[in-house]
Amino acid sequence: MSDSPVIDTVVFDVGNVLLRWDPRLLLRKLLPDEDAVAHFFAEVCPQSWNERHDAGLPWAEGVAEAVGRHPELADVIQAYRSRWLETLDGAIESSVTLLKALKAADVPVYAITNYSTEKWTESQPHFPFLESFDGAVVSAHEGVIKPDPRIYQILFDRYGVDPARAVFIDDSPRNIAASEALGMRAVLFTEGIDLPEALRAAGLRSW
Numbered sequence: 001m002s003d004s005p006v007i008d009t010v011v012f013d014v015g016n017v018l019l020r021w022d023p024r025l026l027l028r029k030l031l032p033d034e035d036a037v038a039h040f041f042a043e044v045c046p047q048s049w050n051e052r053h054d055a056g057l058p059w060a061e062g063v064a065e066a067v068g069r070h071p072e073l074a075d076v077i078q079a080y081r082s083r084w085l086e087t088l089d090g091a092i093e094s095s096v097t098l099l100k101a102l103k104a105a106d107v108p109v110y111a112i113t114n115y116s117t118e119k120w121t122e123s124q125p126h127f128p129f130l131e132s133f134d135g136a137v138v139s140a141h142e143g144v145i146k147p148d149p150r151i152y153q154i155l156f157d158r159y160g161v162d163p164a165r166a167v168f169i170d171d172s173p174r175n176i177a178a179s180e181a182l183g184m185r186a187v188l189f190t191e192g193i194d195l196p197e198a199l200r201a202a203g204l205r206s207w
Helices: 024-030 034-044 047-054 059-069 071-082 093-104 117-126 149-159 173-181 195-202
Strands: 009-012 019-021 088-091 109-113 135-138 166-170 185-188
Touching: 009 093, 024 034, 024 071, 034 071, 047 059, 059 071, 088 093, 093 109, 093 195, 109 149, 135 149, 149 173, 166 173, 166 195, 173 185, 185 195
Parallel strands: 009 109, 009 166, 109 135, 166 185
Antiparallel strands: 019 088
């Protein structure tokens, strides 16, 4: 560690690091039981469908495609778009507190997030800290999602972030692995983690 560059930049994921996201919260209000919810996410609007929006597909197109496959669930699919904010279960306050402390100490803070353009715009007024980053790379704006190395490179190039001096926080092991392959240090986030201590252990200078 003593031969490694000092870490002076923090890069956050958003979903399930700063904001709790669980689409089942909404679907349980719209469908009769857990089997129906599981079927919806397995067959109607699976993760691959969601990732297409994160990569830039407009929600209107994604909804129309899903309704075409499952017209019997048209109301539910349309509600998944119109009531999407109900998939968010509030901020993870310990992470937001840390973000604010880093900002107050003039530590550069950035975000790389898989998020649709439409939902990012909807989320910002409800969670003002989403506008506090020194820069944010939103997947749908760029047409590329984590863990594709290109999305990390966009951060490095656009904001002059040196990967050897940055630590990345994400809840996905594959996204962590991608960041480490590009020379970043990383912290795998789980709720309950002592995130300030984890950042110090990764080499972040005191703040």
